[in-house]
Amino acid sequence: MQSAYGRRSDWFANILVDPQVEAVVGAERIPARAFVVPAEEARDVLARYVRAHPLYGRAVSWWLGYRGRLGDDRSLTEWLATSFTTVAIRPRPSPRPDGGVILER
Secondary structure, X not given: OEOOXXXXXXXXXXXXXXXXXXXXXXXXXXXXEEEEOOHHHHHHHHHHHHHHOHHHHHHHHHHHOOOOOOOOHHHHHHHHHHHOOEEXXXXXXXXXXXXXXXXXX
């Protein structure tokens, strides 16, 4: 996910202080950890998103300030990757009774 206000967003500042979050999917609450995605990985994720959702990706990017050629997915992806910090959320491991860990869904 990306913040329209970048690193100035309150939620972004909060996860930098405490990355332990709770993801809510429907009625399910999942203990998770938020982290900043490295630039190369962010570019890959954003390129896949722009390809999978061309109209939405272009419309939102235009609304956020992109003024390049909308048919140029490489330029659009690069703009998104450099203009906004990408954050991912992954489930936290949970302790098992035998001392190991399991990943919650």
